[in-house]
Each structure stands twice: as structure tokens, then as C-alpha cells.
Amino acid sequence: MAQSTVEKGTAVETQAAHKPLRFHVPEPKCRPGSVPDLSGIRLPPGSLPRPAVEAPQEQLHDYAYGLVRVLGDDHRAAGDWLPQLDAEQLRQGLRSMLLTRLYDQRMLRAQRTGKTSFYMQCTGEEAIAVAQAMALEPNDMCFPSYRQQGLLIARGWSLVDMMCQVYNNSGDRMKGRQLPVMYSAKEASFFTISGNLGTQFIQAVGWAMASAYKGDTRLAAAWVGDGTTAEADFHYALTFAAVYRVPVLLNVVNNQWAISSFQGIAGGEVTTFAARAIGYGLPGLRVDGNDFLAVYAATRWAIARARAGLGATLLEFYTYRAAAHSSSDDPSGYRPEGEAALWPLGDPIERLKQHLIAVGEWSEERHAALTAELTETIKAAGKEAESFGTLGNKASSPRTMFDDVFKELPQHLRRQRQQLGY
């Protein structure tokens, strides 16, 4: 057997001289019981000037640490990010955000009353999906996470169709297979949502490569949460997007929490998520996610860049998950009550509403009327959706369980279906 020996090392210092090593486990500033305090959140003063669409990414590093804002605390829109949106379009955005929130409220109630097994709200994050849907073309392909229902609503997708999926009823085009809120709507250019976090990020890059390969004009856009940035698919997406200069928008919705883990556990304690882009040679912008106008403006910039053949942009939308992670979650177990109310960037619906009022394009009365109207819309949709059934009553036939595993039903699945009696 070969003998092995290790010489004394040649390093200058000797091991004895060294202090014991340690590592650090990030902890949020406050936990239940303590008074909520978000004063730790440093917001850069004003936002940086809107760069030229063709600005080289090396010159954009500061944007990953800044915060694109348009709406001021005085509810006025200012700065050169100010997008060209007329009052009608802003009211359209307000309408879609409000509809999204009311929809969430009704669906959560439906879950509480047993009409569905599960639900996830996007409360406080409505501006992101809605403004981005308006900034994108209707047929640009969206690869969302489970918190972008606002995309479907802003694109005018059928609420009844969405509710049927949530109820897993006979009207559910997914035949009751998927967890509620895991929508799929190809007609609305909305990709089937995966229960596996992050997988859609690299898929969106592949889709956009395909679109570019075909000389198509449709962009792809994808969304992940702050926590999901740690998954491999995030790294794959940024790598492929940078290497092949792919026309895709890569969005990180930093809502401060990943179930019970604050964003520091994903790396947000030491830097921003927009900064990830720098390492790949991509532009990264951090954006006030509760500022409808800022979300729209930053998205338009990234779209223009992609359409100009300059490739992908990483957008971090800085926001706060105002509600529970899901209907199965109770945040009082890990964060102080009332933290949401302290969020320094406010509520996206309230801010756009106040802006429209400030510029004389909206009023409390009109808002109340709109709320009433949309509540009715949802009620009507709810009634229609429930006519297709709710959880546990009127589902698709169990026979459908064996469909769509493959395009054609193979022999072994036919036999299994027979064993089940269908």
C-alpha cells in the first residue's frame, strides 16, 4: 500500500494564531410580540434619471441599488420616468387593481366557507402585475408565479374561468387537477403556473429564444419572489439570458417575506436582488413596486431595450406582502401584527387613487361607485362559477384523471382506467 506523508505547510502564519471562526444567521428586526419597526428600511432619496434605452449595462449599476419612483408623497407624479399614460389608462389600472383585490377577498372568503381548499392573495402587490400587463402587449407571454393573478385580470380574462379553477369544478379547464390559483390561460398568453418554485424563469428565457428564433415579435416576461431567487432556475435564467442576449423581462417581486423567512434569508440583508443582474452583465433596476407609474415606466424601459435587441433586464419590485402567504398560513406566528400598515411605500391602490384625485381625475364618490360596481361584477361571476360546482361537488369526471398524461392514452393507462371503472 502506497505511503503518504504531508510536509509542514509553508504558510507564514501558524494555525494557533487564528481566532475561532463563526458564521452569521440573519434575523429580521422584529418578531411577534415586539412593536413593528420598519425604520431599518433605507429608501434612496429621489430616483435616478431615466437612462437611455441603449445605455451600456456597465453604466447602470447604480440603478440596482436605487429605487425608481414616480409618485411622490404628495401624490404628484414627477421626474423623467413619468410615463405617457392618460387619465383613462390610469383609471383602467386603478380598476384592474381594485378588481384584483376584491377578487382576492371573495376567493379567500370562499376558502373559509369550504368552497375551495386553498387560496393565495396578492394584497399590496397589485400594481406590479396590473401595470406590467398594461405595459406589455396582450400577446407577450407571461410566466408568472402564483401571485400574479393581476395579469389575467388586467388582460380582461374571464373571472368565471379563474373561479372555476379555484373551485376545481366542472368548469375548470384544468379538470380539477391543479392546486387552486395555479391558473393556465394560453389564450391570454399566460403560462401554466408551476407549484415548483422558479422553474418558469428559465422556461421564459427558452420561450423568448424560440420567439426570437422564429423572428416573432412576442416578448416573454417571468416573475419570481425574493425567496425563489435562491433556486437554480434563477441562475440558469440569468446565465442563458445574458449569454444569448434574450428578449425577456425577468422580474423579482421582493415582498419582504418567503412564507416565514424574511428576505435576508434569501440574501437581501447584504444587497438588493436587482444587483444579481450586475454579475451576469445584465441591467438591473430596483423599482417601487407600490408605485403604479414607476412599475409601468420601468417595465416600458425594459421592453424597449428587449425590442431594440439589447436583451434582458432584471427588475426588482420592492413591495410588501400585506396578507398571509396563503390561506394555510398565519403570519402572526412569525411577524408582528400591523407591520404591513407601516410599509413606507404605502398601498398601491390607495396611492394611485390619491394621485388621480390630486390631478382632478377621480373622487371618493367615483371610487365608492367603482367599488360597488366591481363588487357586483364579482358577485355575478361568483354565482356563475358556482353553477359549475365548488370543491367536492360537481367536478370533472374521474375518467379525465387519465387524460393528458400523454397526448394519446397508452395501453397501461387504459387498463388502469378500466380498473377504476371508467
Added chain:
Amino acid sequence: MAQSTVEKGTAVETQAAHKPLRFHVPEPKCRPGSVPDLSGIRLPPGSLPRPAVEAPQEQLHDYAYGLVRVLGDDHRAAGDWLPQLDAEQLRQGLRSMLLTRLYDQRMLRAQRTGKTSFYMQCTGEEAIAVAQAMALEPNDMCFPSYRQQGLLIARGWSLVDMMCQVYNNSGDRMKGRQLPVMYSAKEASFFTISGNLGTQFIQAVGWAMASAYKGDTRLAAAWVGDGTTAEADFHYALTFAAVYRVPVLLNVVNNQWAISSFQGIAGGEVTTFAARAIGYGLPGLRVDGNDFLAVYAATRWAIARARAGLGATLLEFYTYRAAAHSSSDDPSGYRPEGEAALWPLGDPIERLKQHLIAVGEWSEERHAALTAELTETIKAAGKEAESFGTLGNKASSPRTMFDDVFKELPQHLRRQRQQLGY
């Protein structure tokens, strides 16, 4: 069945207006047949000043795009990166680098003559492993790729033991299980090399967390190639290292090639690999990998930082894979002959040799004598190693095939071993 409808989108532009999209596939400047030309490689003028060990990472971004250099074209060592290494230590480094190269040459010949099935050289990259081994403590834990044999040699590990592994003979402590060059030497704090690229990167982070948890003083260091940075484990490693402020050195050996793919395919066309660090809030330094003194100095800086409780550093060593990827590879199929000779950063052994000569600490005669001596050393080791057998003759008993799958041999493996007749 629920009806679904899509409203006309509200985006300002209309799809018709858009130009067809495209994507880009990186290509190296020259391919076989064309005259090699590395003029494209931009080397920053001088290197940036050595930052304080405790400098905040936000202030170090430039170092990811610069190039730490100590040895000038005049073979003189200058600048404030100049490490404290006396002539004896430099000669020690020269010796280890030369031994590594001669070892590679002999093992490649052994492969050509059928004594082993496979071999991988690190020609042109010797300075990285050797200088880093000297900068680290002998018991700091190394998680190498297959191209850091210089670590073992610089640590004085038995050449016979290494050769026995390459020959998969009866002296092979891995019992002939592993591909040649996939060494394991716990006694030399050298982790078992994996055939699966990149897996060791996050393992090194976990190991360093364990060391820190125990209040131990041993650091971990890991190596991957430029191509391997695209794997998930690279992303996991940087994420965990940043989040938990882990005392680990993360090294990327950018030798310009990943088998037949130039570094642009891994993302090197748009930025540096050191820049990946910025996205995670880690310091990243780009270093002249063929400058023994620069490699040593940059490594010492990262070590001091880790020992000071400031966490991980990503080091990109800029070098060139002068030889074939492996004994199974023929680079003439994808890169022009003679490209290596044009490498603007020269050869690490030649450069350290010339430096020592320039400062009057070395001579051609002594170099020739050293070469002769080391050639003898290797020859002797070769003879001893071959006495344990070579490929196909004198291997461990096939009975050992069933050992070490589990700590204890389970019943089903005992039965299988019996079926084989052992």
C-alpha cells in the same frame, strides 16, 4: 364550460410596429484554420491598490473588472499587492510548479502507453493551485476540481500515492473505483474530487459553516472552472456564503475554455466571472492567474478577510488552458494551433523563474539542475507506483467492489458478492 375572452390590450404601441426579435450565439474570435489572435483580450493597465481587508464590499466593485498583478513584463515585482515571500519560499513555489508540470508530462505519457485509461493536465495553470496551497494553512480544507493537482504537490503529498490512483492499481486507496485524477486525500485536507462538475462549491460552504459552528480555525477553499460557473451549485454556494457570512474562498479558474466551448458560452463575453460576486454582495477579485505572486497575494487577502469574520471572497484567476482538456480531447478540432503561445499573460513557471533570475536568486543552471532532480524524483516515484500495478494488471480484489457503498455490508450486497464468487 366557462367562457373566456381577452380584451384588446391597452399597451401604447401596437404589435405590428415591432421589429422581429433575435438572439445572439457567442463565437470565439478564431477557430482552427484561422491565424490565432488574442488581441481581443483587454487587460486593464496597472492593478488597483490593495484594499484594506475590512473594506466594505460595496467599495470593491472595480476589483471584479480589474486584474491583480504583481510581476511586471520586466519580471520585477512591484505594487502594494507585493506579498511577503522570501526567495526561499519563491523557490519552493517554483519547485512545486515545475514538479506539477513534470508529473503531468509523465502521467500523460503513461496514458499514451496504456498504463492508465485517462489523464488531465493543468499545464499553464500551475501557479493557481501551488500559490494558493502555500497561502492556505496545510489543514485548510480544499474542495478542488480535477485541475488542482498542484495543491497536493505543493502540500508535499506522496507522488506514489497519486500515481497509484491514476493507475487504478493495488496501491490505489480508492480501490480502482474512480476515474484517474479524481484524487482523495483527507490527510492532506484535500476533498474527494467529484466527476460531477461544481458539486464541491456548495459543499465547501457547508464544510466551512461546520468549521465555524465548531469554533474551529480551518477555512475551506473551493475551485471551479469558468464553464462550471453556470451550474446550480455555483449559485447555491454564493447565496449561502453571502447569507451566512461563511469563511470560505470561492475560486473560479477561468482558463478560457470548457472543453470546446470558449468562456463566452459561460457568460464571459459580457462580463467577468469575478463580477458574479457583486450580485450577492460578496467581494470579487480578478487576478492574473499566471502571476505566482499575484495569486498568492490575492489569496492572502481573501484569507485575512475570512479570518476577520467578514465572510467569503470570489476570486477569478485569469489564465489559459495550454494543453488539451484531457487525454481524450484534441483541441485542434475547435481552436487554432499555437493559441496558447500567444497568451498575453505568459507561462507561470517561466515568469516566476525569470523573476527569481532578475532578482539574482536563481539561474538557468540551477533551473536545469532542478529540472533534472525533479525528473529523477518522478521517475523513482513512477517505478515505485508501477510496482503496485498499472491499468489492467494488479488491481484491488473485485471483492472490494461491494465495500463502502454503506458503512456495513447489507444483506443484499453480501448475496451479490457471493454471486460474483467472492
Added chain:
Amino acid sequence: MPAMTMIQAINSAMDVMLGRDPDVLVFGEDVGYFGGVFRCTAGLQKKYGHTRVFDTPIAEGGIVGAAVGMGAYGLRPVVEIQFADYIYPAMDQLTSEAARLRYRSGGEFTAPITVRTPCGGGIYGGQTHSQSPEALFTHVCGLKTVMPSNPYDAKGLLIAAIEDDDPVIFFEPKRLYNGPFDGHHDRPVKPWAGHPMGEVPEGYYRIPLGQAAVLRPGAAVTVLCYGTMVHVALAAVAESGIDAEVIDLRTLVPLDLDTIEASVRKTGRCVIVHEATRTGGFGAELSAQVQETCFSHLEAPIERITGWDTPYPLAHEWQYFPGPARVAEALKRVMEF
């Protein structure tokens, strides 16, 4: 002895090991302050500190990769993968690394890690919160695979897994977390309290890996099952009135073939039950081994009752789930063969 749910028993196993062995660490997504989405690590961070029990980034491959590195150092990390459906990103670190370190290094480096993960359906989890992927691991040499069916076994087996010097994948049937579920989803749920296997000692004890348990001796037919299906099988046997011998495998690899062989040689009949999809499920390996070792004793074909070869659909999970009725029919078929 205190009555514990399976969650409390699993929590107790980690509590005991954290207390006994300073080299045991517990981490994973949401396992720290919050104590895990299923509460299996509740209270442990508070008790042992946040460098021993902590939250991780959402990166299953990173969690296992870091654990492998810690194991190589000499620690015994116990990691949680929040749902077995999310273990795939860790497949490379488990298959190429944890399962291979000892072998490829000639015994120099090992990965004494435990990977806990909830599996199985019946909670309206849909196709990504219901999977039972154990067969993807039983095929990987170098990994041990365990799936308990009750609180007492869960604690004893988890302690044995943590103390084991090889990597162990520890599947926790989530439908059993709070009660012994027999597959009759339309009947009131039963708690572990009052169930004999819900009696769990406070302190340290272990159940060796690789030993099956004969839960019901019988002469007519052998039923091989594990996890949730143990309770389904017992219900089916009770309802069919067939004198079946019910064997809870508990550990899939290494398999307790002796117990299986002895039983089938006695009964001459065998029904295998698992919740995972059929094709290439662990039932196939069981069927093959029983057939190889008991061929001359078999009086009827070995039957497999399993989940269908489809994803686990939310709305139809009870048509997917191999319940007592399907098992009872199989028992009758093999008896009447």
C-alpha cells in the same frame, strides 16, 4: 407514556438528538423561528439557538449540498425538504454526492446526513403537494430509505437515521401527522391519542433501520405495505375478514427480506400496497424479490395496489388514492385465485 402525534414524535426525536449530540444541526426552509410549515421543528430554535436550528434560502440543492459538506466535516445535519415534491432540485447532491462520498473516497469522506420530507396525498394538495417519490431513491445505491407509519416508529427510526453513518432519506406520510388515517376519508378523523403507537417515550430510544414489523400475524396472505398504506391495509383486512399477515416494511433500503420471505413462504400469497405511481414503484422491486425467493410457494399472482400512473389530481384524489376497497378486492382476488 405521553401520547404524541407523529409531528410531536418527530419533533421529539430531533429534540433528543440535539440534546445528546452537539454535532447535530437542523435546518431547512421555514424550520427556524417558525418551526416548519408542518411544525415539526417547533420550539427547537428557541431551545438550541439559531446556529443549530435555522432557516435556509429556498434552494433544496443548496440545502443538501451544504449538509453534505457539513457531514464531510463530521457533523450530523438533519435537513427538511418542505415537501417531497420539491426534492428534485436536490437530486444531484443526493445521488452523485451524498450516496457516493464513502465509495469514491475509499471511506475517507462520508455523508451521515438525514433528509426529512413529508410525502403522500389526501390533503387536497394537488399534484405538487402529494407525491411519494421513494422509488427514485431506493434505486440509488448508497442511500437508505425509511418511511414510518406511526409516532412511535417515527421517533425511533428518526433517531436511528440521525445516528446512522450513511445518508438516509426519511419520508414522513403527512396524512398521518395527526392521526392513523385508514383511507376512509368520509369518516371522522381519528387522533393518535388513544392509539397504542401514539404512546411515545419522552427520551432516547431507537428502532434499528432495516427491520420490518409484523403488525398483524395471519396465515392466508401476506400484505406488504409502508407509511399511510399500513393503516389502509389493516382496515381492508378487518373489513374483508381475511386472515392476512400485515407487514409494515418501515425501512425500504436496506430491506428486511427475511421477514418478507418467511411470511410469504407461510401464506403463499402476497399483496403489495403503496401510494406512489405504479410503474417502477418500489412495489415492483418487492414483487420481483418475492417472486424470486418464494416462487415455488406462490399459490396466486402477487398483486400490486398502487396510485395510478398519473399525477395526483386534487379534485380526484380519493379516486387516485389506493383505499381500503381496492385493497380488499385484491385480497379477495388472490384468495379466490
Added chain:
Amino acid sequence: MPAMTMIQAINSAMDVMLGRDPDVLVFGEDVGYFGGVFRCTAGLQKKYGHTRVFDTPIAEGGIVGAAVGMGAYGLRPVVEIQFADYIYPAMDQLTSEAARLRYRSGGEFTAPITVRTPCGGGIYGGQTHSQSPEALFTHVCGLKTVMPSNPYDAKGLLIAAIEDDDPVIFFEPKRLYNGPFDGHHDRPVKPWAGHPMGEVPEGYYRIPLGQAAVLRPGAAVTVLCYGTMVHVALAAVAESGIDAEVIDLRTLVPLDLDTIEASVRKTGRCVIVHEATRTGGFGAELSAQVQETCFSHLEAPIERITGWDTPYPLAHEWQYFPGPARVAEALKRVMEF
């Protein structure tokens, strides 16, 4: 008809499909300019341009993830995983995504992708260049799994795989790339030239997925095999002089059970051969199904001859490899039972 090696036949299949269908793209590590480490894509980038045939970053999960996105768009990407041993980082995209898109979206989105990857040992590749992980994919519903044994089938099956609207994992036994290897490693290597299955048409043809081939009719015993083991089995049959019926499965999922069943009902005996590790290998599923469908016809236990439950060791690969001698012994055992 021209004689082709398996490499040339695989190259020809991609060449034909790139020529016929503008939606076919080919990419992977080193597949572009260089043409692949095994040369399977040689010349294709030059012929079809670098936006149709290109190199990728070293990220198997990224390669498959991008392919899934392209498939959802409507393309038919054909990706190469350089060695099957390196497919694990892509496990999540294959299992949770490619295999699930059609199902979870109610047929709205599909993943018509083909994943080519060389498998098997016998080339001194050691434990990370020799694996046969097919059983990890045959257990995943929604994936089709193919493994050809010769150039003619390889081309016809690969074309069928590319045209298939579901994801296909296409395993290429690398030991067969250049010749019909029968397991006698100590004898001179045979080339495909001169072998009937080495005769490969230049143009388009397909061999439907899901159809096995009876390569040698026989009455005494049925041998089920695929990939390299087909040639090993044929050699063992020739040397043992036993009148065995040798069936090359070609496609593992969907399985051609009818052909298998008909044969075993006729012979009453069955030997299964694969190179992959034994426990939970595809042979277990085959054994279970044969036993379930042919129980009353079986005159001897079904035997499995496989790789051992260890990693594939370099120095001992011929003791690991299930060669003709081991297969012949099994044939004798089942005949003498």
C-alpha cells in the same frame, strides 16, 4: 444502403429532422462547432447555422428548462446531456415540468422535447461516465423512455422521438456507438459495418415508439433486454445453445406488454437483463408485470441479471458488467428449474 455506426445514424436522424422541420433545434454542451464529445452532432452547426445548432452553458437544468420553454412555444428542441451521469441537475425540469405541462394545463401547453444522453459502461469511464439511470425516468408518468440497440433502430426511434408530442428521454448505449458489443471485452472489437442493423437508409424513416422487436424467435425461454444487453443476450444464447426468444424492448415506456406476454405465455420462462443497478431497476417492473400477466404459465422463477447495487467501478467494470457468462448461467438455471 450505406453502413453507419450508431453515431452516424444518430447524427443522420438529427440531420434529417433539421432538414424537414424548421422548428427542430439541437443544442447542448459542446454540440455546436465541435459536434459533441462523441461527435453525434458533427457537421450540423455548419450545415444548419448557429441559431439552430449551438453550444450551451454547462447547466443541464438550464438546458432542459430552456428546451421546455421552447417546446411550450411550439418548437421541437433536441438537447444533449453529455453523459447520463450528469442528467440529475435536470431532474426537476424533467420530472416537475416536461412531464407535467400537458397534464397540469389541461392540454394547453406541452413539451415535445427530446433529451439525448449516452449511457452505460465498458469504456473505463468509472462511476461517473458509466451509469444507466433509465429507471429514474420510467417511474415518472408523462415521460417516454427509449434505448436503442443498433444504428438502424437508433435513427428510426430518434426520428420518432423528435416527432413525438410528448417528452422523450433517449438513452444511447455508448458502448454500442462504434460496434455491436457482445460483452466479450477481451475479444477484438467488431464494427457496425457488415452488421445487418448497421445498414441505415440515408433519408427519413421512423420506428414507432412502444414496439419491441423479437430479434431471435425461440421456444424455451424469453429474454427481455435493451441497449447493450441485447448483444450480450444474443451471445449468451448462442453460446448456451438454448432456444431462447430474445426480445429487444427498444422503448421502455410505453412498454410493448403484448409482445412480452405472448412470448412468455409461449415459453413459460423469462430472464431479464439490464446493465443498471438491480434494486428498483426497470427489470423489477418487467418481472412484476410478467408475473402478473403470465403467472399460470411460469415454469421457473423469473430471473434478473443486472449490474450490482454498487457504483460502476473503473478497475472492476468487467466484474460489474453483466456479461454473457452470467446471462448464460441464468438461462441454464431457469431451464433446469
